[in-house]
Amino acid sequence: MRLTLLGTGNAGQVPVYNCFCAACERARAKPQYRRGPCSALLEFGTQRWLVDAGLTDLAERFPPGSLSGIIQTHYHADHAQGLLHLRWGLDMSLPVLGPPDPDGLADLYKYPGILDFSRKLEAFVPAQLDGCVVTPVPLAHSKITYGYVFEAEGQRYAYLTDTVGLPPDTQAFLARQPLDLLVLDCSFAPTTTAPRNHNDLSRALDTIHALNVKQAVLTHISHGLDVWLMDEANTLPDGVVVGHDGAVFGNPVLAGMASA
Amino acid sequence: MRLTLLGTGNAGQVPVYNCFCAACERARAKPQYRRGPCSALLEFGTQRWLVDAGLTDLAERFPPGSLSGIIQTHYHADHAQGLLHLRWGLDMSLPVLGPPDPDGLADLYKYPGILDFSRKLEAFVPAQLDGCVVTPVPLAHSKITYGYVFEAEGQRYAYLTDTVGLPPDTQAFLARQPLDLLVLDCSFAPTTTAPRNHNDLSRALDTIHALNVKQAVLTHISHGLDVWLMDEANTLPDGVVVGHDGAVFGNPVLAGMASA
Numbered sequence: 001m002r003l004t005l006l007g008t009g010n011a012g013q014v015p016v017y018n019c020f021c022a023a024c025e026r027a028r029a030k031p032q033y034r035r036g037p038c039s040a041l042l043e044f045g046t047q048r049w050l051v052d053a054g055l056t057d058l059a060e061r062f063p064p065g066s067l068s069g070i071i072q073t074h075y076h077a078d079h080a081q082g083l084l085h086l087r088w089g090l091d092m093s094l095p096v097l098g099p100p101d102p103d104g105l106a107d108l109y110k111y112p113g114i115l116d117f118s119r120k121l122e123a124f125v126p127a128q129l130d131g132c133v134v135t136p137v138p139l140a141h142s143k144i145t146y147g148y149v150f151e152a153e154g155q156r157y158a159y160l161t162d163t164v165g166l167p168p169d170t171q172a173f174l175a176r177q178p179l180d181l182l183v184l185d186c187s188f189a190p191t192t193t194a195p196r197n198h199n200d201l202s203r204a205l206d207t208i209h210a211l212n213v214k215q216a217v218l219t220h221i222s223h224g225l226d227v228w229l230m231d232e233a234n235t236l237p238d239g240v241v242v243g244h245d246g247a248v249f250g251n252p253v254l255a256g257m258a259s260a
Numbered sequence: 261m262r263l264t265l266l267g268t269g270n271a272g273q274v275p276v277y278n279c280f281c282a283a284c285e286r287a288r289a290k291p292q293y294r295r296g297p298c299s300a301l302l303e304f305g306t307q308r309w310l311v312d313a314g315l316t317d318l319a320e321r322f323p324p325g326s327l328s329g330i331i332q333t334h335y336h337a338d339h340a341q342g343l344l345h346l347r348w349g350l351d352m353s354l355p356v357l358g359p360p361d362p363d364g365l366a367d368l369y370k371y372p373g374i375l376d377f378s379r380k381l382e383a384f385v386p387a388q389l390d391g392c393v394v395t396p397v398p399l400a401h402s403k404i405t406y407g408y409v410f411e412a413e414g415q416r417y418a419y420l421t422d423t424v425g426l427p428p429d430t431q432a433f434l435a436r437q438p439l440d441l442l443v444l445d446c447s448f449a450p451t452t453t454a455p456r457n458h459n460d461l462s463r464a465l466d467t468i469h470a471l472n473v474k475q476a477v478l479t480h481i482s483h484g485l486d487v488w489l490m491d492e493a494n495t496l497p498d499g500v501v502v503g504h505d506g507a508v509f510g511n512p513v514l515a516g517m518a519s520a
């Protein structure tokens with residue numbers, strides 16, 4: 001099983017429009033420091049699942065047949081906006097799994113086009129993805145949001161964004177199982193007052209330390225956290241790394257990818 | 261006054277995802293045949309206004325300070341999606357004018373960020389844009405939609421999309437004034453049954469012939485109309501042209517553009 005971070009930014013991304021902080025200027029000068037909308041590609045066997053569809057160039061990135069489907073954490077625009085265009089494809093059907101959000105994003109449910117929203121996931125109920133078991137876990141966010149535990153090829157990954165802390169049931173559920181990889185919302189530099197809807201670094205580290213995690217990766221990162229990390233990245237504990245767009249975690253993919 | 265078509269496609273754009281018709285294949289092979297989300301740039305004096313924000317790369321295309329503001333025809337995703345990211349800019353305010361749609365798109369009104377939606381336009385009431393008079397005219401579409409008459413530098417342009425035909429009041433209002441340029445919704449090849457929400461070519465030509473138009477430009481074009489035009493473009497009447505992305509109409513801009 002392999003997870004590639006396609007985007008690691010928060011809603012504003014990096015660089016932020018009209019921001020000239022050190023992180024935003026660095027990202028303009030050096031594209032490897034840019035952070036796109038928070039999303040990932042999960043590969044196992046011959047399956048390739050997109051985790052969140054906030055990228056707006058999905059039709060170019062993923063030619064027909066190259067994706068098995070899409071798993072949504074939630075339907076905020078920075079995680080679902082790419083669906084608004086992709087849906088207008090023809091002569092195919094792409095499953096979009098996610099939480100039972102009655103609203104979705106804009107008119108996506110009303111005009112789903114090629115997107116098939118019919119398969120609903122249920123919190124804490126394992127679902128089969130042809131070679132991977134995915135278990136949704138509720139997160140603490142301003143819109144109904146699921147994190148996911150993915151189990152395939154002897155590995156267990158958790159992908160948890162957007163969230164501030166974890167709901168007690170989710171925390172207890174995750175504490176019971178060792179994780180090879182935890183990708184976690186860490187939007188802000190350490191703050192004394194609790195942020196809303198997203199972790200700052202202090203709360204992200206609290207969550208990491210409360211679980212049994214081999215490798216933790218921070219994502220959904222703001223320009224403000226990037227500025228802080230310029231001086232303080234060396235203070236991160238062992239086993240905690242900052243995600244960046246294009247970073248790959250896990251095993252090499254064994255089988256060839258599905259072809260169009 | 262100068263109008264540049266930034267996008268001339270319908271909601272699905274050209275090429276359509278997973279479509280292999282002659283028009284979609286041509287657009288993949290030759291980028292000049294691609295059609296992005298329907299939008300335009302209007303320039304007069306030192307002002308530069310974006311007409312519809314369906315492009316998702318607005319932050320890259322329009323550095324801070326390069327736009328005077330945005331004029332929305334309506335809030336369907338293919339016309340407004342680019343606002344979902346642009347709003348998260350910092351330390352500036354960008355006016356977004358448009359119809360009094362109570363819903364907008366997704367959570368744009370709830371979290372407007374740098375976008376200022378406070379100035380509402382009223383049908384048939386001329387508004388001043390520092391060197392241009394813009395008059396909204398209601399269109400016939402599935403969501404509240406305005407077309408616009410722009411008057412500046414001795415020229416009068418009308419930009420009318422999305423619409424099927426015209427409401428009688430709008431038709432009467434427009435028939436009273438000669439137009440140097442008419443940009444008009446023409447989504448489909450000629451059909452016998454009336455299409456919903458958008459013009460086919462027959463209805464677009466009916467509208468053009470009912471008005472006093474020097475030059476008509478078709479926009480919001482589907483791959484299906486492009487296929488039809490491959491054989492039939494030479495049957496278009498004099499004074500009617502098919503828009504394409506990047507096409508420029510009107511006078512050269514006299515003053516320098518606003519700089520960042």
Ligand SMILES: [Mn+2]
Pocket residue numbers: 010011038076078079162220
């Ligand atoms: Mn987010």
Ligand SMILES: [Mn+2]
Pocket residue numbers: 074076141162
């Ligand atoms: Mn969110």
Ligand SMILES: [Mn+2]
Pocket residue numbers: 270271298336338339422480
């Ligand atoms: Mn449209």
Ligand SMILES: [Mn+2]
Pocket residue numbers: 334336401422
């Ligand atoms: Mn529309």
Ligand SMILES: [Zn+2]
Pocket residue numbers: 015016019020021022023024025223224
């Ligand atoms: Zn910044």
Ligand SMILES: [Zn+2]
Pocket residue numbers: 275276279280281282283284285483484
């Ligand atoms: Zn096609």
